[in-house]
Amino acid sequence: MTGHLKDFLKFLELNRNASAHTVRAYDSDLTQFLGHAATEAGLEARELEPAHLGRAALRSFLGALHKQGLTRASAARKLAAVRTFLRYLRREGVIEDDPGALVATPKRDVRMPAHLSEDEMSVLLDNLAGDHFSLVGFQTQIKWGDQARVLRLIPGLEQAEFVRFGMVHRNTYVNGPTVLAETWQVRKRPTLFFAGQMSGVEGYVESAASGLLDGLNAAALATGEPASAPPRTTAIGALAYYVSHADPAHYEPSNITFGIMQPLEQAPKSKKQRNEALSARALSELAAWQATRAARGLQIC
Structure with missing residues (x-):
């Protein structure tokens, strides 16, 4: 074995x-x-x-x-x-x-959501004038004591006081494979679209791209044209396929990665060459998809 x-x-x-x-x-x-x-x-x-x-x-x-x-x-x-x-x-x-x-998957431990204490909330409300600073997007699993130690290594923060430390949050999202098509349309209600984190997409670029695709398809439907998704060989097309075809029992949000793109028929052994070949194919087939839309008088991205 x-x-x-x-x-x-x-x-x-x-x-x-x-x-x-x-x-x-x-x-x-x-x-x-x-x-x-x-x-x-x-x-x-x-x-x-x-x-x-x-x-x-x-x-x-x-x-x-x-x-x-x-x-x-x-x-x-x-x-x-x-x-x-x-x-x-x-x-x-x-x-x-x-x-x-x-075999059933072990159920995750249910934890109470983190929240500010009454004293912490009072401090924040009393200091809206501006002597508190927030690190946007500071998600981490580093222990609070270590966070304080590391942050105080930054010049000027040696004596900083911390009201609240960083932590990891989980987004709420639908189980895409059970409800969404590759066009991010709800299968049972094609006039309703999902995009971004709510659909199980990770990343700012990915969220924006899925929203852009939703807008293009909504415009197509308004003119009587069918919705369409880029080929699975493209980055956004691969993500659309993942969102709509992943295993529903183990569905987790994902960024765009080479791993979810349709494999090459003859892949080079070098990882760098494989990724370059995947990228070249993606650009070529995205251009072909855009040309097809343009020929039908539809907007292209």
């Missing part, structure tokens, strides 16, 4: 354009899973057979993670890695069924 793992990691690197960090994370999680499955079967990891990777092995693995004190979020991440590996094995014909589909 270790050979299949090596092939899978190579698949992630070459076909999914995964970063070295992502590949290492998959390697770590899957090595842990295979090691657990081997221990349960009384075997070495290299001796594992597909039959040892069933639902029971997955449930046992999750149980072991729980005993180790891992958070539900961490366990869910490891389970997602295992599921991706098992789906790969099924596509390659190594296993017949996908046991990962039969």
Whole structure:
């Protein structure tokens, strides 16, 4: 089974354009899973057979993670890695069924939302004149004590007092694959469009691009023309396809990445050359899509 793992990691690197960090994370999680499955079967990891990777092995693995004190979020991440590996094995014909589909994802811990205390709110309201400064977009998981230490390294902030520290927030978004088409239209109500963070898009450029596409398609509908999406080989077209076709059970917001673009039929081995080839193809096919719209008398972006 270790050979299949090596092939899978190579698949992630070459076909999914995964970063070295992502590949290492998959390697770590899957090595842990295979090691657990081997221990349960009384075997070495290299001796594992597909039959040892069933639902029971997955449930046992999750149980072991729980005993180790891992958070539900961490366990869910490891389970997602295992599921991706098992789906790969099924596509390659190594296993017949996908046991990962039969195991429920651990529910995330429900935490109370962070909020200002009454004293903190009073301070803010009493100081609207301007002696408080806010770092826009300061999202971080750095511990508060470390944030204070790092920020006080900035010249002029050595004696700064902090009313509130940075933290990570999660956006509210619809489950795109269940409700949205590639044109960001609601499938059951085509005159209604979603865009940006609400649709599961990350990033300012991506949000603006999806909104621009919505505007173009709304204008097309107003003139009796059908809505259309750029090809999946383009950046915004790939994101539109992801938003409308990702796995609904594991849908997460995404930026535009080379990894969600339609793979090249003959991809260069060099990552730089692959990305350059993907970019060149995207520009060419976006221009062709724009020309098609222009020929129909529609606006182009």
